[in-house]
Amino acid sequence: MNLIEETVAAIAPLDETAMRDARDHQARLTKPPGSLGVLEELSVKLAGLAGRCPPPLPEPAAVAVFAADHGVHAQGVTPWPQEVTAQMVANFLAGGAVVNAFAAQVGAGVSVVDIGVAADLEPAPGLLPRKIAHGTADMTLGPAMTMDETRRAVTTGIEVAHDLVAGGVRCLITGDMGIANTTASAALIAAFTGLPPERVTGRGTGIDDATHARKVEIVRTALARHGLPGEDAAPLDVLAAVGGLEHAAIAGFVLGAAVLRVPVVLDGVIAGAAALAAAALCPDAIGACVAGHRSAEPGHAAALAALGLRPLVDLELRLGEGTGALLALPLVQGSVRVLHEVATFDSAGVSGKDAGARN
Ligand SMILES: O=C(O)c1ccc[n+]([C@@H]2O[C@H](COP(=O)([O-])O)[C@@H](O)[C@H]2O)c1
Ligand SMILES: Cc1cc2nc[nH]c2cc1C
Numbered sequence: 001m002n003l004i005e006e007t008v009a010a011i012a013p014l015d016e017t018a019m020r021d022a023r024d025h026q027a028r029l030t031k032p033p034g035s036l037g038v039l040e041e042l043s044v045k046l047a048g049l050a051g052r053c054p055p056p057l058p059e060p061a062a063v064a065v066f067a068a069d070h071g072v073h074a075q076g077v078t079p080w081p082q083e084v085t086a087q088m089v090a091n092f093l094a095g096g097a098v099v100n101a102f103a104a105q106v107g108a109g110v111s112v113v114d115i116g117v118a119a120d121l122e123p124a125p126g127l128l129p130r131k132i133a134h135g136t137a138d139m140t141l142g143p144a145m146t147m148d149e150t151r152r153a154v155t156t157g158i159e160v161a162h163d164l165v166a167g168g169v170r171c172l173i174t175g176d177m178g179i180a181n182t183t184a185s186a187a188l189i190a191a192f193t194g195l196p197p198e199r200v201t202g203r204g205t206g207i208d209d210a211t212h213a214r215k216v217e218i219v220r221t222a223l224a225r226h227g228l229p230g231e232d233a234a235p236l237d238v239l240a241a242v243g244g245l246e247h248a249a250i251a252g253f254v255l256g257a258a259v260l261r262v263p264v265v266l267d268g269v270i271a272g273a274a275a276l277a278a279a280a281l282c283p284d285a286i287g288a289c290v291a292g293h294r295s296a297e298p299g300h301a302a303a304l305a306a307l308g309l310r311p312l313v314d315l316e317l318r319l320g321e322g323t324g325a326l327l328a329l330p331l332v333q334g335s336v337r338v339l340h341e342v343a344t345f346d347s348a349g350v351s352g353k354d355a356g357a358r359n
Helices: 003-010 016-028 038-050 069-075 084-094 098-106 147-166 181-193 209-225 236-244 245-260 269-280 283-288 298-307 323-341
Strands: 061-068 111-116 125-131 171-177 264-266 287-289
Touching: 016 038, 016 084, 016 323, 038 283, 061 084, 061 098, 061 147, 061 245, 061 323, 069 181, 069 323, 084 111, 084 171, 084 209, 084 245, 098 111, 098 269, 098 323, 111 147, 111 245, 125 236, 125 264, 147 171, 147 236, 147 245, 171 245, 171 269, 171 323, 181 209, 181 236, 181 245, 181 269, 181 287, 209 236, 236 245, 236 298, 245 283, 245 287, 264 323, 269 283, 269 298, 283 287, 287 298
Parallel strands: 061 111, 061 171, 111 125, 171 264, 264 287
Antiparallel strands: none
């Protein structure tokens, strides 16, 4: 067995006992029951992931920004030149991007993974050189990746998760950079959910109506070429056909988080598409996933609905890089800190809800 199959086989469901303990504990804390809304179930999920209540605080946190280029760029699906992927990687490494500002704001580390940037990149502190290929092939003409490339990218994502956790990280955050990757995301989401291309294809970095209409047709053409959605299409075959190297790596990153029982906060539509692939490989992997935010891309809401995940933040962001997930990090950490630090009615001597009722 290799790392992908070993990882999938080792991922266990959420621990029901720890979840029950967390629900019971939430009910004893000095607040009206349910008053922390969505954050209560989030803390319960993280207890189930850790297998104990309270679960460890999800800190320190680190975002891994998986960067790659896309052959489908040649079809005119984005107004940005392909070299912006490498240029933005340099910007991340220099500390000048929004991901750097938001990571600093919430105290998260930033690692940039070259999983498939078209240009050759100079070594730099913070850059993990893991290039599998110089971008993908054009999915409208053939498979975007070979099966070997796909498997190596997924494996690399698992390994990056292991390396970060071995270095002490206790909350993983997905990030991505790849001009044209919203086209691959739309194709993956259509393939995994069965929704039509016009429902899941958005405007990415910003395109006019004519370009959007062409983008929808490009997604439709690619799906038809590869016989997707297909009832017995294996998840890795779907990734190879219409995915990107960063999608494959992020799918592996999610599997790695799940096997290590560490939460992974998902960013936008690219992470949503990748998480669908991870869930198709191993449904229990969703147990490690927290939807950081909902991006403005229509496919993202569709992906989150299919995954059964509720986004924590909804600010019409459509940047990627990990930015939306980083903004959600304090919510994730706060939900767990409540289980550690908030007094119970008993310990604080606060009267319970019906203690003063006459009958
Ligand atoms: O995170 C999102 O939901 C998101 C939505 C729109 C665009 N992006 C980012 O924009 C780039 C892809 O956009 P495009 O239009 O070139 O496909 C890529 O670098 C993504 O990180 C990201
Ligand atoms: C400038 C720029 C920054 C980005 N960050 C993530 N995707 C991006 C796309 C562009 C074009």
